[in-house]
Amino acid sequence: MRAEIISVGTELLLGHTINTDATHVARALSSLGMDLLQVHTVGDNGGRLESALREALGRAQIIITTGGLGPTDDDMTKETVARVTECPLEEDADSLRRLREYFGERPISANQLKQACLPRGSVAFPNDAGTAPGCAVPVGTGQWVILLPGPPSELLPMLENSVMPFLQKMADSVIASFMVRTFGIGEGAAALRIADLTEGGNPTAAPYASDAEMFVRVTAKAQSAAAAEALAMPVVDEVRARLGDVVYGINVTGLEAVVVDKLRESGQSLATAESCTGGLLAKRITDQPGSSEVFGYGLITYANEAKTKLLGVPEEMLAQHGAVSPEVARCMAVGVRERYEADYGLGITGVAGPGGGTESKPVGLVYVALSYGQDVWLRELRPQGRYLGREWTRRLASSHALDMLRRHLAGLPVEAQWAVEAR
Amino acid sequence: MRAEIISVGTELLLGHTINTDATHVARALSSLGMDLLQVHTVGDNGGRLESALREALGRAQIIITTGGLGPTDDDMTKETVARVTECPLEEDADSLRRLREYFGERPISANQLKQACLPRGSVAFPNDAGTAPGCAVPVGTGQWVILLPGPPSELLPMLENSVMPFLQKMADSVIASFMVRTFGIGEGAAALRIADLTEGGNPTAAPYASDAEMFVRVTAKAQSAAAAEALAMPVVDEVRARLGDVVYGINVTGLEAVVVDKLRESGQSLATAESCTGGLLAKRITDQPGSSEVFGYGLITYANEAKTKLLGVPEEMLAQHGAVSPEVARCMAVGVRERYEADYGLGITGVAGPGGGTESKPVGLVYVALSYGQDVWLRELRPQGRYLGREWTRRLASSHALDMLRRHLAGLPVEAQWAVEAR
Structure with a gap:
């Protein structure tokens, strides 16, 4: 109709x-x-x-x-x-x-x-x-x-x-629609992997990009909800299989929803320490109703002094390596986890821009670290060719933080230098 | 065209x-x-x-x-x-x-x-x-x-x-457009005050509402930019005069931009303590390039223990009044200002919902406090008739916090119980 x-x-x-x-x-x-x-x-x-x-x-x-x-x-x-x-x-x-x-x-x-x-x-x-x-x-x-x-x-x-x-009363069919959501793969690369799946008329599969993420929507039409779902599911499974572990969820609202759910399920907690994202990571986590069960402390340590006072980042480290450095990101993640007794700690430090960049630390450079037990993982994000603006840089950094945590919660490797190798 | x-x-x-x-x-x-x-x-x-x-x-x-x-x-x-x-x-x-x-x-x-x-x-x-x-x-x-x-x-x-x-280059005339931005007046009330100004064809004045704020856009068309501006300005001035001190800026991007600019101009600093807004206030402040000059510390104290440990909110106060109370909001604002040596402190605590409401503390109830020197101001926000959702509640609370600070920076009264009286 x-x-x-x-x-x-x-x-x-x-x-x-x-x-x-x-x-x-x-x-x-x-x-x-x-x-x-x-x-x-x-x-x-x-x-x-x-x-x-x-x-x-x-x-x-x-x-x-x-x-x-x-x-x-x-x-x-x-x-x-x-x-x-x-x-x-x-x-x-x-x-x-x-x-x-x-x-x-x-x-x-x-x-x-x-x-x-x-x-x-x-x-x-x-x-x-x-x-x-x-x-x-x-x-x-x-x-x-x-x-x-x-x-x-x-x-x-x-x-x-x-x-x-x-x-x-007048509808002659029912639609089932599934959104396969990924982080960590580009739209072009994803489209290539599923090219032959996007050609069918029913079900249909269509990739698209939004906010540094890539989605594939699979839609099927049939006489009943069950039949439409049965038609769509094999394609959903195939898309998931081909894209691999960059798929973080199906019909979920975002990385933050998956992370908060997984933390709640496993009874674990998270604390965050943000510099350049300035609260965006915490905001995304607390967008989720019920996040208070797993998230007690979020620190925005914009000033160097705040990093020392609240997270225990040594003044000498800040002087030697600068606030935007792998060392400080690691120290922020570990510090916030240990001091505020959480299972996971996330630390973000970078140059959101548009000002404040130098030759060795250009605008858009961000370090994101995840701390858990004795382990710390780090991602270095560098703009490829072009700086995409303050909002984009902050959004991307917060998504990487959530993705690192999502991968650890799912038992997947978190990677040491994601951005340098994969982008 | x-x-x-x-x-x-x-x-x-x-x-x-x-x-x-x-x-x-x-x-x-x-x-x-x-x-x-x-x-x-x-x-x-x-x-x-x-x-x-x-x-x-x-x-x-x-x-x-x-x-x-x-x-x-x-x-x-x-x-x-x-x-x-x-x-x-x-x-x-x-x-x-x-x-x-x-x-x-x-x-x-x-x-x-x-x-x-x-x-x-x-x-x-x-x-x-x-x-x-x-x-x-x-x-x-x-x-x-x-x-x-x-x-x-x-x-x-x-x-x-x-x-x-x-x-x-191909437009046959030039438009001058001024956005008069307000916080603290409803669209209906504003429209009544400027009703006779909205009837003209050139310049035009049109009110509209967005994200709990109300704007009036004044637009004039002429052969040159200077002529268009000269045509628009008397209407802009009249709108501003009729709406009064709820006008926070013209052609500015938001309350956060005005607040960060004013803090930078006056060389003063801000620290924030957020519960239900979970970082949204800090995120809005740090959306502004250059905010690091005036904003060093932002604390998200989602857990009660965090309010005690990081802000010095007494455990007995939390037990007696609950985390969502005027007392705790005041104590958060004062605590964050004093402990982290800022000129201004903002504290927000409330029930963002959709869960967690009680009869005396319904979803949507939020307390926002501003601390400066020996003074503390408080606003109580209660949903009028209907709870408008988690996102709306959080956005509104962060806007009230920014508006209180904006008013103090502009030498205007901050009001004690804004929401109860004015809504």
Whole structure:
């Protein structure tokens, strides 16, 4: 079953608002096995909305609009849909009752009242968080135009409570989707290894890159969830086998989620000592609900004095090797683990830039160390050819720290000089 | 000048990725005074991309595509644009040189090499954060198709460094845009205060909300930058006057930028003690280049024991009032300032959730304290009606901490119980 989304709102075209509505609706359609052909965003402009609607009606069975249902004169989605589908607006008794309930004793303006009018023959969707109901408008030929409000706080419950059950009845297949997530391999290299797997139509396998990580998405379509899953799993397993131990999880949210879960499972704890990442590593760990079980101490030792005072990095070491050095990274990881009695210690020191680089220690150079028992592992990260900016450098360093810990927790080799050898 | 965006990527249609690229490009076009007619999102599907391109070429002078420039077989934007514009792909010497630099001694696969080929006659845009260059492809009739990579880390610098200057040359007017940034006032309240200012066509004033902050963008269009600025400034001044001291800056990147700048100017230092924000506050501060001059120590005391050991919070206080209490927040702020010899200390403790709430201390409750000399200020944040999630709670708490410090640095009252009174 083919679907399209039309998002309505000048604020989207001015870049004031990110179109998360389209993402939510896309996800819902995908979970029902419906093919979303395209998303079209137009402004609060009746003419352009009308063209977009007519075009979409020529291609898809389900057209979902978001936005333009409110009480102001800018809101013209319903009027336009009524005109295009030739279903004139009529008062919907149930929607009117809900609107009166919402306003209670307060007077209702004519503009507000128009929200209780829906295109003739519509199925109304109540709005649990606002005044404008949504609806599904039948088009003569068995097609539906579904109208949803723009504010995500109104759209999300309506999607969940009304639209999904409505669409479920007409869905002819189910999609199973698996995201194989990796760290430590480039998109190009990964694509080569799985090239022959990406050619099939069902299941499909597609690689893509994001935030210094590489993902492969495997998707299968079938009559039931179990059948779709059974179709996808052999490809998921093959992708995992070919990419090897750079795969850190399937359908997980990130390295930090895997690390926190593994630490919780094994009853072990972590302490962190950060210089150039300045709290980003701790922030990623504590993004995870429940991280307090495994993470008690995080130190940001930006100043040299802080490294000495809080982690016991000797002043002589700082003077001799500099704060950005393998020695100091190791000492930070060991110091934070020992002083704060954690099972694992992570230390990061580097030049995030854009200033502060020297010839021997260029911007982008970072040392990451992991300490566990008597062992310490180190990765040296050097920008290859180009420095990619402060944010990228910090993100990459925190991901390496998490990856080193992830590998040790999984019983894999952590490597001594990862970046120099593998990049 | 009329523009359209075509975003390419199956991950967008499956709802795996939010289309922030379109928002960034839309904002850039808007700042140049260009009219964005619509945004079209299609999958990795040559046929649909081709139709979308042909339709857009019938309406707009500038068409910007995002995504589909990478090395894999899924990436077909460049090939499709080459076919539609009849500009066949040719090796671009400069892009090839950059690609070779990027790979250094490593071998370059054929897939990677194809990234150095651009449609004939293109203006190349170097990629500072990845391998695929962008480009502007001339269409016979004075139109341009501009191709940008999908990953935001690559698209954003290219947009800023190459595309904006390129488009600026063909814009028929100059836009001056001022973002008046506030913290501590709701969008509704702000909109009411400036309602009569938002009605003009040139300059325009538009309020919007983002990440618990509220901005007003004032934009004016004229023949020269100076004329546009002169047109905008009276409105900027009026907005600032009406909104008052919740305005923390104009055209600044965030509260953290203002705080770090002010600390550097005044030669003062800051130390932070975080519980529920888990490093987010320190991360925001160290996002700023040069923050090391003013920020030496950041402590994440997630465990009670850490609060005692590193900040001197008495065990009895933790036992009597609990870790989430005004007393502990105050003690954290004072402790971190005194122990680590900073001018300012910030302390944050709360229930970020989603678990861990109780009747008296619900999820979303956070205490934020600022210590300076003999003084301590406290804000209590309680979710109004609804808990808005872990990420929101943590973001809001870190913004309050920065705002308290910002107000003190600006000589404004910091307030004792901001949230209870003002929300």
